[in-house]
Amino acid sequence: MKFFMPAKLYSEHNCVAEHSRELSSLGRKALIVTGKSSSKKNGSLDDVISAISDHGTEYILFDEVEENPSVETVMKARDAGVEGVADFVIGVGGGSAIDAAKGAALMIANSDKGWEYMYNSTGGKHLPLAAVPTTCGTGSEVTGVSVITRHDLKTKVSLKHRIFPALALSDGKYLLSAPRTLIINTAIDAFSHLIESGVNINADRSSMMLVMTGLSLWNECRPYIEGCEDIDEKAALSLMDASTFGGMAIAQTGTTIPHALSYMLTYNAGIPHGPAVGAFQANYLRFADKDLRDRLLGAAGFADGDSLEEFMKRLAPINPERKLLEMSAESVLAKPEKLAVCPYKLDRETVFRIANI
Numbered sequence: 001m002k003f004f005m006p007a008k009l010y011s012e013h014n015c016v017a018e019h020s021r022e023l024s025s026l027g028r029k030a031l032i033v034t035g036k037s038s039s040k041k042n043g044s045l046d047d048v049i050s051a052i053s054d055h056g057t058e059y060i061l062f063d064e065v066e067e068n069p070s071v072e073t074v075m076k077a078r079d080a081g082v083e084g085v086a087d088f089v090i091g092v093g094g095g096s097a098i099d100a101a102k103g104a105a106l107m108i109a110n111s112d113k114g115w116e117y118m119y120n121s122t123g124g125k126h127l128p129l130a131a132v133p134t135t136c137g138t139g140s141e142v143t144g145v146s147v148i149t150r151h152d153l154k155t156k157v158s159l160k161h162r163i164f165p166a167l168a169l170s171d172g173k174y175l176l177s178a179p180r181t182l183i184i185n186t187a188i189d190a191f192s193h194l195i196e197s198g199v200n201i202n203a204d205r206s207s208m209m210l211v212m213t214g215l216s217l218w219n220e221c222r223p224y225i226e227g228c229e230d231i232d233e234k235a236a237l238s239l240m241d242a243s244t245f246g247g248m249a250i251a252q253t254g255t256t257i258p259h260a261l262s263y264m265l266t267y268n269a270g271i272p273h274g275p276a277v278g279a280f281q282a283n284y285l286r287f288a289d290k291d292l293r294d295r296l297l298g299a300a301g302f303a304d305g306d307s308l309e310e311f312m313k314r315l316a317p318i319n320p321e322r323k324l325l326e327m328s329a330e331s332v333l334a335k336p337e338k339l340a341v342c343p344y345k346l347d348r349e350t351v352f353r354i355a356n357i
């Protein structure tokens with residue numbers, strides 16, 4: 001068994017203000033990396049700015065992160081940080097903002113390198129990083145993974161470096177103003193992380209503890225995900241915790257086939273990440289060991305794979321062209337390192353069946 005998760009995590013009401021001293025102690029001048037609008041609407045950006053300002057810490061704001069941020073955006077954030085002499089980075093928002101912040105933290109610390117350094121090297125030093133998540137899916141606040149869009153390859157690609165935040169501050173109140181679709185999509189991403197970590201060659205006792213706890217918590221939140229009940233702050237924090245458990249789980253095991261299949265769908269057809277990974281979960285589970293499959297589905301409150309498939313089709317339907325699915329399946333088949341993470345035998349036919357072809 002192994003376990004590595006070096007981020008210090010606080011998941012509680014008002015945690016940004018409560019732990020402002022720890023946040024400020026990461027450096028003297030922060031580069032705050034966020035999106036164009038949601039962190040301004042949900043109050044997280046104001047909270048971060050006042051938390052660090054209270055301790056005399058300066059900041060530069062980079063608020064140009066788009067959904068599925070590109071290499072170009074990371075390099076723009078890098079330039080802002082280098083120009084302003086930032087010595088730590090705070091990512092505020094969903095996975096896009098936090099992943100871009102990770103890239104910026106790496107590239108500011110390696111400002112003599114070109115963008116290729118993100119992909120051509122491993123183990124690079126990076127600036128200290130804090131993450132304030134505002135959605136319930138990415139888990140990026142507790143992983144070392146950053147997935148950035150490569151326009152040259154027309155897909156999203158994980159950086160080779162592991163860039164863990166030193167501090168993660170998760171507060172359910174930021175989720176309350178999120179559109180329902182965003183809550184559904186990100187909750188499906190969290191579910192997918194938990195399933196892919198569970199059905200994974202790297203799964204062990206510690207990662208399975210996170211998976212089972214995360215799925216149970218996710219199941220408790222089903223009424224809010226399905227829109228049967230209005231979300232309140234307690235439920236929002238539970239959803240964010242389920243996402244954080246998913247993040248901690250994939251930090252141990254990595255994701256597997258559904259995530260690998262999804263990236264081309266997101267790039268080429270604009271399908272949001274959650275629905276793009278959720279669509280393959282039922283098929284991915286169908287080929288898994290029966291006892292494991294039953295345990296995972298049971299923890300998440302699904303009677304069987306068919307009810308999971310029905311859930312995904314009802315809440316997050318996708319309809320990609322067959323040609324795109326074939327391209328995605330071919331790209332996965334060309335990545336032996338991805339295939340190796342799956343605990344069951346993956347031949348061409350099985351990958352195509354998981355891809356709904």
Ligand SMILES: [Fe+2]
Nearest residue numbers: 189193273277
């Ligand atoms: Fe994901």
